[in-house]
Amino acid sequence: MIRLNxxxxxxxxxxxxxxxxxxxxxxxxxxxGTKFGCGIAQCGACTVHIDGTPTRSCVTPVEAAAGTAIxxxxxxxxxxxxxxxxxxxxxxxxxxxxxxxxQIMSAIALVAENQNPSDEDIDxxxxxxxxxxxxxxxxxxxVKDAAKTMRA
Amino acid sequence: MLHNLIKQAAADIAVAAxxxxxxxxxxxxxxxxxxxxxxVRAEDAAGPKIVGPTDPRPHAFVRIAADNTVTVLVxxxxxxxxxxxxxxxxxxxxxxxxxxxxxxxxxxxxxxLYANHMFGIQGxxxxxxxxxxxxxxRMAGAAARAMLVATAAQRWSVPAAEITVEKGVVKHxxxxxxxxxxxxxxxxxxxxxxxxxxYKDPASYSLIGNTALHRLDHISKTNGTAQxxxxxxxxxxxxxxxxxxxxxxxxxxxxxxxxxxxxxxVIDVITLPIGVAVIAKNTWAAMxxxxxxxxxWDDSKAEKRGTEQMIADYRAxxxxxxxxxxxxxxxxxxxxxxxxxxxxxFVFPYLAHAPMxxxxxxAQLTQDGGCEIxxxxxxxxxxxxxxxxxxxxxxxxxxxxxxxxxxxxxxRATPDGDYIAExxxxxxxxxxxxxxxxxxxxxDIQGGRYRPLFLHxxxxxxxxSGKIVGWDQRIVGQSFMAGTLFEPFMVKDGVDSTAVEGASxxxxxxPNLAVDYHLTKSPVTTLWWRSVGHTHTAYAKEVMIDxxxxxxxxxxxxxxxxxxxxxxxxxxxxKLAAEKAEWSKPLPxxxxxxxxxxESFGSFVAHVAEISLNERQQIKVERVVVAxxxxxxxxxxxxxxxxxxxxxxxxxxxxxxxxxxTDGVVDQTNFDxxxxxxxxxxxxxxxxxxxxTLRPTGVGEPGVPGAAPAVANAYFSATGxxxxxxPFAGAGAV
Numbered sequence: 086m087i088r089l090n091x092x093x094x095x096x097x098x099x100x101x102x103x104x105x106x107x108x109x110x111x112x113x114x115x116x117x118g119t120k121f122g123c124g125i126a127q128c129g130a131c132t133v134h135i136d137g138t139p140t141r142s143c144v145t146p147v148e149a150a151a152g153t154a155i156x157x158x159x160x161x162x163x164x165x166x167x168x169x170x171x172x173x174x175x176x177x178x179x180x181x182x183x184x185x186x187x188q189i190m191s192a193i194a195l196v197a198e199n200q201n202p203s204d205e206d207i208d209x210x211x212x213x214x215x216x217x218x219x220x221x222x223x224x225x226x227x228v229k230d231a232a233k234t235m236r237a
Numbered sequence: 238m239l240h241n242l243i244k245q246a247a248a249d250i251a252v253a254a255x256x257x258x259x260x261x262x263x264x265x266x267x268x269x270x271x272x273x274x275x276x277v278r279a280e281d282a283a284g285p286k287i288v289g290p291t292d293p294r295p296h297a298f299v300r301i302a303a304d305n306t307v308t309v310l311v312x313x314x315x316x317x318x319x320x321x322x323x324x325x326x327x328x329x330x331x332x333x334x335x336x337x338x339x340x341x342x343x344x345x346x347x348x349x350l351y352a353n354h355m356f357g358i359q360g361x362x363x364x365x366x367x368x369x370x371x372x373x374x375r376m377a378g379a380a381a382r383a384m385l386v387a388t389a390a391q392r393w394s395v396p397a398a399e400i401t402v403e404k405g406v407v408k409h410x411x412x413x414x415x416x417x418x419x420x421x422x423x424x425x426x427x428x429x430x431x432x433x434x435x436y437k438d439p440a441s442y443s444l445i446g447n448t449a450l451h452r453l454d455h456i457s458k459t460n461g462t463a464q465x466x467x468x469x470x471x472x473x474x475x476x477x478x479x480x481x482x483x484x485x486x487x488x489x490x491x492x493x494x495x496x497x498x499x500x501x502x503v504i505d506v507i508t509l510p511i512g513v514a515v516i517a518k519n520t521w522a523a524m525x526x527x528x529x530x531x532x533x534w535d536d537s538k539a540e541k542r543g544t545e546q547m548i549a550d551y552r553a554x555x556x557x558x559x560x561x562x563x564x565x566x567x568x569x570x571x572x573x574x575x576x577x578x579x580x581x582x583f584v585f586p587y588l589a590h591a592p593m594x595x596x597x598x599x600a601q602l603t604q605d606g607g608c609e610i611x612x613x614x615x616x617x618x619x620x621x622x623x624x625x626x627x628x629x630x631x632x633x634x635x636x637x638x639x640x641x642x643x644x645x646x647x648x649r650a651t652p653d654g655d656y657i658a659e660x661x662x663x664x665x666x667x668x669x670x671x672x673x674x675x676x677x678x679x680x681d682i683q684g685g686r687y688r689p690l691f692l693h694x695x696x697x698x699x700x701x702s703g704k705i706v707g708w709d710q711r712i713v714g715q716s717f718m719a720g721t722l723f724e725p726f727m728v729k730d731g732v733d734s735t736a737v738e739g740a741s742x743x744x745x746x747x748p749n750l751a752v753d754y755h756l757t758k759s760p761v762t763t764l765w766w767r768s769v770g771h772t773h774t775a776y777a778k779e780v781m782i783d784x785x786x787x788x789x790x791x792x793x794x795x796x797x798x799x800x801x802x803x804x805x806x807x808x809x810x811x812k813l814a815a816e817k818a819e820w821s822k823p824l825p826x827x828x829x830x831x832x833x834x835x836e837s838f839g840s841f842v843a844h845v846a847e848i849s850l851n852e853r854q855q856i857k858v859e860r861v862v863v864a865x866x867x868x869x870x871x872x873x874x875x876x877x878x879x880x881x882x883x884x885x886x887x888x889x890x891x892x893x894x895x896x897x898x899t900d901g902v903v904d905q906t907n908f909d910x911x912x913x914x915x916x917x918x919x920x921x922x923x924x925x926x927x928x929x930t931l932r933p934t935g936v937g938e939p940g941v942p943g944a945a946p947a948v949a950n951a952y953f954s955a956t957g958x959x960x961x962x963x964p965f966a967g968a969g970a971v
Contacts (some may be wrong), residue, residue, distance in 0.1 A: 101501055104521050112476070112519035117468035118461020120519070120643075122593055123678040127908035130593060158461035173459040177451055177874055180882055181317025182458030183465060183593040183643025199751040215908060216645050218317045219595045219885025220878070221919035 087151050091116070092160025102148035109147045110157060118158035119187050122215065129214030132187035133157050139194040141213075158186040165197035168234035171230045172227040180218035188214045192228050200235040202228060282595045289354040289373045293380035293434055295537030297350045298373070299328055300342075300778040301426070305405070305419030307334050309374075311345040311357060311365040312351035314615045315454070316592070316642035316649065317882075318937040319875035320366045320805055322452045324374055324519045326871050327367075330444045331378030331437060334418065335405035341453045346637035347618035358618025362650045362765070364838035364935020367871060369935055379434035381425070388425040389416055402433075439869065439930045448873045454641070463705065469599045469611040471671040476506060477663045478523040478675055480530055482515040484539035484901040485685055486760030489513060489532060498528040506530070507666045514663045520675055540760040541901040544690065548584060550694040551713040551757065555582075559711055559753035560731025563741035564854020566749030575698025576769065577788040581781060582694045584962045585714075585773040587687035589911060590766055595681050596656040600624070600664035601671035607634025608661060613642025615649040623654035624661045646767040646886070648686060652717075655686070682911050683903040687896055688766035690714040691736075693777045697747075703789030705800065707749040710777070713739055716756050718889030731756060739774030739942065744807055744836060745782070745800035761898070767886055768941040771837040775942030776891075776949070776963070779833040783950040784959055793832050793950065794820050806866045809927055810843040814864035817925050818845035828859065831950025833943035839934035840867040841927075844884065846920070846947035850955055856970050858888055858948055863940065865924065868931035876936050880924040883940020889914025891945035893966045 090095045091114070098113050105124075110116045110133070119142060122130030126141035133142045134156040142150075161170075169192045172178075179185050188211070195202060195210040202210070207228050216224070300308040309328045315321040321341035329339050344351045348359050354373075355365045381469055382402055389407045390397040394412045398683045401408050408415040444450065477728040482488060494506040502522025507514045513532055517523035542550075574580055598612035607630045614620055614637050621632040628635075631696075642649055660674035676684065691714035716733035727733060732754050741752045766772060786796035789953050794815045801808040811834045815821075824830060834843040847860040855926045864879045870876050893912045905911040949960040952970055965971045 101521075108519055108521040111468075112521070115470055117470070120465075120466065120593075121595065121675075123908045124524075125678075125907050125909060128593070128678075128913075138751075145583050160473075167834050174451070177455050177878065179317075179452065179455060179458040180319065180878060181593060181642065181644040182454060182463050185458050186461045189459060211916045213916060215593070215913045217591060217646070217886075217913060219889065219914060219919060220880045220887065220923055221916045222881055223878070223921075224916065 089145055089150060089154065089155060091155045092157060098147065100147060103137070103146045105143050106133065106150045106155070107142040110142065114158055116159055120183055120186055122184065127215070128184070129187040129191060130184050132190040132214065134190060134194060137194065139191045161190070161193060163176070164189060165193045165231070165235060168231040169193045169196060172230040172234065175230065176225045176227045177221050178220050178223040178227050181222055184214060184216045188216065188224055192224070192231065195228060195233050196232045200232050202227050202232055268970055281764065287372045288369060292432060293376035293430055294373065295377045295381040295384065295430060299332070299381045301418050301422035303419050303422060305338055305417050306340050307332065307338050307418060308340040309714050310918070311341050312344040312353070313361040313370070314343070314613060314639060314642055314645070314649070316613065316615070316645040318879060319452055319645035319872065320361070321454065322450070322875060323367055324370050325404045325453055325873045326439050326444050326450065327371065327374040327554050328378040330442055331375050332382045333402040333404070336444060336450050338405050338418070339453065343639035344641070346614070346621055346635070348618050348621070352618065356618070358616070360616040360618050360650065362615065362647070364840070364938045367933045367935060371461045375436050378595070379436060380431050383431045383434060384425040384428040387428050388421045392424070395846050406593070435447060445869065445871050445874060450872060452875065465594050465639050465643050466611055466613045467594055467597050467643070467675070467728055469640065469673065471599060471601060474599060474671040474673050474675050475516050475518065475667070476520045476523045476675055477514050478527045478677065479511065479659060479663070480515070480527050481680065481684065482512070482534045482539065483683070484534065484541065485537045485762060486539035487534040490535040493531040496531070497526040500526040500529050505667060507663070509662060509666060511659055511662055514666065514766045516663070516667050516672070523675070524677060535787035536901070538760065539901055540898070543899045543901070544587070544897045547690060547759065548692060553692070554693045554713050554755045554757065555692055555711050559713070559755040560756050561753040562712070562732045562737040563743070565749055568707040568709040568749040568751035571749035572696055572698045575706050576701040578696060578698040579781065579784045579788055580696045581959065581961050582692065583773070583777045583780070585691040585776070586897065586963060587690045587761070588647035588766055588890055588894055589682050589687055589896055590646040591681055591911065591913065592642070592644030592646055595678055596648070596676040597674060598657050598660040599671055599673040600660040602628070602664055602668050603634070603636070605634055606630045607636070608664065609636040609638065610657060610660070611638045611640060612657060613645070613649055614639045614644055614657070615642070616651070616654060619652065620622060620654040622648050623658045627658060627661045647765040647769070651686065651764060651954065682905050682907060685762035686764035687761065688772055689717070689763040693773065695777060695781050697781055697785055698846045699785055699789045703791050705745065705747050705785060708743065708747045708751070710752045711755070712740060712752065713755040714757060715759060715761070716761045717765065719756060719758055721886065728756065735770045737774065738770035738779060739835065739837065743778070745797070746803065767883070768837055768938040771835065771942040775833065775835040775837070776946045779835065779943065779946035780949050780953070780959055780961070783880040783953055797832070797834060806841040807836055810834060810841045810864040810866050813925055813927060814845045814862050817864065817923065818847070818862040820845060824827060826953055829951045829955035831947045831952070831954055833947040833950060835942045837939045837942050840865060840936060842880070842939045842943055844943040844947035846944070846951045846957070848948060848951040848955065854956065854970070856892070856948065856952055856965060858918070860921045860923070861944065861947065863902055863922060863924045864927065865936065865939065866927035866929060867936050867939070868929050868933045870926050871933055873926060876926060877924040879936040880940040881922040883938065884922050884944040885914055885919055887941040887944030888920070888948055889918060891948065891963055891965055892918060892971045893964050904929045
C-alpha cells in the first residue's frame with residue numbers, strides 16, 4: 086500500500102511502486118481531470134503540482150509522490166488558482182479543452198511565483214504544455230490577466 | 238468534397254457487410270437516394286433553399302425544463318470548434334432565450350432525426366455543421382417560441398399577437414402578466430407544432446453576432462469536469478491496448494504472450510486478425526503487458542519502402558501525364574508562347590493529426606446482441622453500421638454516447654470507423670466486461686491515416702504585360718478512397734476530387750489551365766486532415782502565384798486582385814486583410830510579409846503573415862492578419878478562435894512536421910520527434926470578419942490553407958528563396 090496526500094486528503098493505493106502517478110489518479114482514484122497526452126513528459130496534459138511545483142505525472146512513479154502534497158485540477162484553490170481559472174473563462178481560452186487542465190496547472194504555478202511575467206517568462210513556463218488547437222495566444226493573454234489580478 | 242465522400246462511405250459500409258449483403262445493397266441505395274444533392278459551395282450557401290427537412294422539428298432539438306434551462310440537442314461532435322455553442326446560439330436567437338439559461342447536450346445516434354443533410358448520415362466534417370443546421374435550428378427555435386407563446390395566450394386568455402418574448406421571459410404588457418420558459422414548458426410541449434414559422438430579421442439579432450457570449454464549455458473545460466471519452470468509467474470496465482503491425486499492411490504471424498500474461502494487472506491476451514489485444518485492470522498494466530509481448534509479423538504484403546523511395550517513385554510518375562482533373566484552353570501552347578515561365582516541384586509530407594486526446598472508445602455488449610459505445614464519435618452513422626457489422630446485429634441496436642472530443646482534425650472520422658471497430662471487435666472477443674480501448678501517443682503517431690504524401694509539379698507563365706497565360710500542374714499522391722469498394726464512385730476517370738480540390742477549380746483568371754493527377758497506391762493508410770486537399774493545393778498555388786508576381790514585376794496583392802475580379806468574396810477578404818495589415822506601408826527593418834488567399838468549404842479567407850529572420854536566416858512568425866467571409870457570423874469569438882487555431886495549425890505543421898518511413902517503418906514515435914507547435918512558435922493573430930447576412934458557412938477548416946503559404950511568401954520576399962519542400966525545417970528555414 087502506498088499512502089498519498091492528494092488535494093489535502095490521505096489516500097491509500099495498492100499498485101506497483103513504478104506505476105506513474107497519472108494512472109493512479111485516473112484509473113485507481115477516478116480523478117480524470119488530469120489528462121494523458123503522450124506518456125513521455127512532452128505535452129504537459131498530465132501536469133499536477135507536487136509540493137507546489139508543476140510536475141508531469143505521466144513520468145512520476147507513484148512511489149516518488151508518496152510523502153508529498155499532490156494537487157490536481159480538481160483540488161486547486163487559492164488566489165492564483167482563482168485568478169487563472171477566471172482569466173481562462175473570461176477570455177474563452179478553451180477549444181477542445183483536453184490540454185487545459187495541464188495548461189492551467191502550469192499557469193497557476195507561474196503566476197503564484199511571478200506576478201508580472203514577460204512574454205519570455207510565459208514562453209519558458211508554458212512551452213512544455215502543448216495545445217493542438219493552438220489556443221496559445223489566448224493562454225498568453227489569460228496568464229497576463231491572471232498576473233494582473235495577482236498584483237491587484 | 239468531403240461530404241460526397243462520406244455519402245459514399247455510408248453506402249460502402251452498407252454494401253460491405255458480407256452477411257447481410259443482399260439486404261444491405263438495397264439499404265445502401267436507399268441511403269444514397271435520400272441524400273440531398275448539396276455541395277457546400279458559396280453559390281449554394283447564398284441561395285434561399287432550405288437545407289434539410291422543411292417542417293419544424295422542435296422536439297428533436299430543444300428541451301425546456303421546469304428549472305428554466307433550455308437544452309439544445311447537438312447532433313454534431315464538438316471537438317473544440319465550438320459547434321455546441323454555435324448551434325445553441327441559433328436556437329436561442331429564434332427562441333428569444335436568455336444566454337444564461339442555454340445548455341447543450343450531444344444528441345443520441347439516430348440517423349432519422351440527426352443525419353447531416355450534406356452526408357445523408359449522422360456525422361460531422363467538412364466544416365458543414367453550421368450551414369447544415371442553420372435552417373432546422375432556426376425553425377426549431379422559432380417553433381418552440383411559438384408554442385410557448387400559444388401556451389401563455391391560452392393561460393392568460395389574451396391574443397397571442399399581443400405577447401412578447403425577451404430574454405427567456407414571456408410577457409403580456411397590457412395585463413402585466415409574465416412567465417418564464419420553465420413555467421410554461423410542460424404545457425408548451427403539448428402544443429401542436431406549427432407547420433410554418435417566420436424567422437427573425439437579422440437586423441434584430443441580439444445573440445447571433447454577439448461578441449460577449451461565452452462558450453457553453455468555458456467553465457467545465459477549465460476545472461477538469463468536462464467528460465471526454467478517455468474519462469469514461471463503466472462499472473467493471475477493463476482497459477485494452479492493441480499491438481498492431483509496425484509496418485502498414487503487416488499481419489500477425491506468431492505470438493508469444495507468456496511474459497505479457499505475467500505482468501501484474503494483465504487479465505487476458507487475445508490474438509485477433511487486427512492485432513494482439515492486451516486486456517488489463519488498468520491502462521498502465523495494459524501498456525506494460527503489450528511491451529512484454531513477442532510478436533512476429535508477416536510483412537509479405539506490407540509497405541517496405543521508405544519515403545525517399547516513394548518520393549522518387551512519385552517523381553518518375555510526374556514525368557508522365559496523369560488523369561485529367563481540369564483542362565481549359567491549351568496550357569502547353571500558351572506556355573510555349575509565354576514571356577516568362579516559372580517551374581517548381583513541391584513535396585508535401587505525410588502528416589499525423591495527433592489530437593490531444595488519444596483515440597479511445599468504450600464498448601459494452603448488450604443483452605439483445607447489440608452494444609453500447611462511449612466515444613468522441615464523429616461519424617455516428619458510419620460507426621453504428623460498422624459495429625453492427627462486427628456483431629451481426631442491426632445498426633439501431635448500437636447505442637452511441639457521444640462525449641466531448643479532445644480534438645480530431647479529421648482523425649476521428651474514418652470511412653471504416655477504424656478505432657470503433659477495434660473496440661467492438663475486442664469487446665466481442667472479451668464479452669465479460671465493458672472494454673475501454675486506448676491508443677497511446679505512439680499508436681497515434683505511427684498508426685497511419687495520414688494526410689497523404691503529395692508531389693506537385695507546376696509550370697506557369699506570364700505574358701509581356703504580366704498576366705498569367707498558362708498553368709500546367711501535375712499532382713501525384715494517394716487517394717483515401719482507393720482500395721475501398723466505393724472507389725468506382727469517388728474516383729472519376731482516375732481523379733479523386735479531394736486530391737485536386739483547390740487546384741482544379743483555380744479561382745484566379747487563368748485562360749489556359751491543365752491539372753492532372755496520378756493516383757498512387759500504398760498500404761500506408763491515409764485520411765482527410767484539417768482542410769483536406771486544400772492543405773497542399775492552396776500552398777502550391779499561392780507560393781507559385783508569388784513567384785509569378787515577381788516574374789511579372791508586380792506587387793503580390795495587386796497581382797492577385799487583378800485576377801480575382803470574378804470572385805468578389807475572395808477579392809473582399811484579400812482587400813480587407815491587406816488593409817488591416819497596412820500592406821501599402823513599409824514594414825520596420827527586419828520584418829517581411831507575405832499574403833495568401835483561398836476559398837475552401839464555402840468560406841473565403843486571406844492571410845497576411847509577418848516574419849522576422851534570426852542570424853541563421855530562420856523564420857519567426859511574428860504576426861498574422863486574417864480576414865474571413867463566412868456569411869452570417871453566428872459567434873464572432875468562436876470564428877476568431879477558429880481562425881487563430883487554424884492559422885496555428887497550418888503554420889505549426891509547415892515549420893517542422895513530417896511523418897517519414899524507413900524500410901516501411903514510421904520514424905517518428907511521439908511528440909519528441911513529431912514536434913507540435915508550442916507557445917513560443919505562436920504568432921499574434923488578428924482576425925477580421927466581413928459583415929454578411931448570407932447563409933453561414935464553416936470555419937473549422939478554412940483558416941488553415943492560406944496560413945503556411947503566407948509565411949512561405951514572406952520568406953520569399955525576405956530571401957528570394959521559394960520554399961517548395963515541406964516542412965520548412967528541411968530547407969534550414971526553421
